Amino acid sequence: MFTNTNAKKSNGSLLWRFSQKFEFAAENIIPDPLVFCLILTLILFVSGVLFTDFGPTDMVNSWFKGIWSQIGFAFQMSFMVVTCSVTARSKQVKGMLSKFAGLAKTPVTAIILLMIFGYVASFMNWAFGTIATPVLAMLLSKKIKGLHFPMLIAAGYSTMILGQCLGPSASVYALIAGQDHFLVDKIGVITQDVSVYNPLNTILFFILAIGTIILTIMAMPPKDQIVEFKGFDDEDESEEEVSKTTGKLSFADRMNGSRLIMYLIGLGGLVVIGTTIFEKGFLGSLSLNFVIFIFLIANFFLYGSPAKFVGAYKNNMSLATDVMIQFPFYGGISGMMIDSGLGQVIVGGFTAIATAETLPFFAYISASIVNLFIPSQGGQIIVQGPILIDAALSLKANVPHVLNAFVYGDEATNLLQPLYVIPALAIVRMKLKDVWGYMAFIWLFWLIVTSIGLLVLPNFF
Template structure:
């Protein structure tokens, strides 16, 4: 095949990725439907595999729904706070200047991937929102970028970045006082996040993912470029009265920069004090990260009127998270209380050896994550039995933790919950990007499986 023919047909990786389009167009429903299907599957499986009565499974589901109420609010509020930051005028200008640094599609993809990894190291929710904002800036300046693939590739950086991020839920949990500390002690992040095996695994997987994203090029007539009219349009911000004595007292308060600076400085003092007292990594709890972005927005939107208008406009990005998390809490409740999760994890650990347990942990974590898309919630269900198996057969505990994290993160490419806010930012549907996400997951699954089987031999 000539070079011209290859250009007309797209790159080999593009032609391979297109094989996933059928599922995306014909099979993939709206994300909420995933919740309903998974609920039915786990309900039936719990009755058949564990012997629980249907009424008992219904009670487990009901109890689980309300167990996630606080966490659902935290996750939704974090998405909104990060979206407000990422879509602020100052951050948008910075991303636009960054987009001007490249002029070719391949270098634009490389920039997006590197930026996404770095943003994910800081915080996954910020990366989730700011990466598609950068993708829009790049697409508006550089022709020839296939926008759905750009969004899927950028989303993958948020997922994979959490496998080497100090803010990762399990890595941060195990580095402090955690429920399994009496069995395994405190595991600092030098032992879990930054052990040599994990660094090698992450670098190989991140490098390959970046290369695949750069080399997956559609033919000219198949390129879907970003269209500005697709993106949600922000509501016009109210024009506050200037500081001073003009206007009513209410107008002056709504436009008060002094109030915003006062609250912002108070929050900044507490951020600095917390980091000075606990250290940076130890401070990066979920609540602290949310607080940092909340306080940043007091400076980015310098009046109360602009501040609340930005939050109103971005609240819709949290709709799916708020609705779906309670349902996934119900699924988690059924899996945990019925014993179904123990059955699944126990099966994989029962057929493992010290060298194969990382691989089977990866498999079980990938499977369980489809139904419990919360790393912390999944660890509650799966963590203790996995740790017990590692201790009994003498497997590397840090590598087992890494395998759990990779499994938990990988199937977020198939499980649609977390990509919804990113799609809302750019006005796209799940079916527009799911085929590319599934394509990347297949590559990750093959490469990670091989590496997790090979790494115990060398580390």
């Protein structure tokens, strides 16, 4: 599936050599995602016992409760991975994306095309961006020689993360724009023209977005160290054909191969999609469930018969394994973090030393740390929000800037914490260690640029 074009190795550019320092760590230190998750669980358990009033039994009980709080989300994500993969591996979609990939003629233009596509897809919905970007990366890699596939996947994944910082679907921005959010008594309703599209946030986003594209291009490996994607051995088995019989088809056979049934159900789904978009608008409709539903209904038309439809899902079901297993364990981590008050301890330690000018920076750093253990923006704002807002009001800091910093911190360490990259890795059948080094490389760039931006840009706005 993945091949190195040459056994001989050359040095490459300075940025490539620097990125390989992270690759060494990924290869020799970073375990598989499940082990990574279990290690975080143990670290948080010990920290909670040492630094909070919770005892071992309290921590274990919170872990247990947290596990089951994420079962619904685990199924959502698992179903999303399988359903989107079924869509992506259909002949029709592969044909359309293949034509789009044909717009790129060189490795550099392929990187630019992929990352711009990723930003736009993530702007619409993070789940769509998570799945669609690696699919496009595979097609680009088949068409253009000289693309380093692990870096392509890491860079594409980074667009999904960064897109949330300027996208209207981010949990925090959607929350505080509502009339009855839990912080409304302190900050009122903050609409997205103020929370998302203020000058500081917009400028910082484009600096990071353009900078990440340039960084990826400049860190391209020398030709003899490129790892190319060659496709999967079973990629032509995405559809399960209806079994052929020499005799007359039975009524059951006709039902199993019926296009009419599929199209009638698909038509009902199109009615739901159309009315939802009409009522809420396109961007307002793009919840996680709605995005999954769009792909599900598409598959009714793409596969055309119940037998092919079920066969395609069977062939892709194994992709959900890691997601289904690991998401509940991250729920357990979040449960311990929230119940023990350890999150408040971490955030409070930073806000205690902040000033009005430095609070956005400390909000960013504290959010980056807490996100390692609570990889859910909605859950994280419940822990950090009251402390950050109280500090902002007390110090007379700019509240939207503090919230922007929180979002950047929450998103940035998704490059280190592997939860949300698992669906992308499942689609391309890669291991975490294959891409983590490049993800950490991009994270360091973001850390430096965002820290400087949050300390400097507020002085001008």
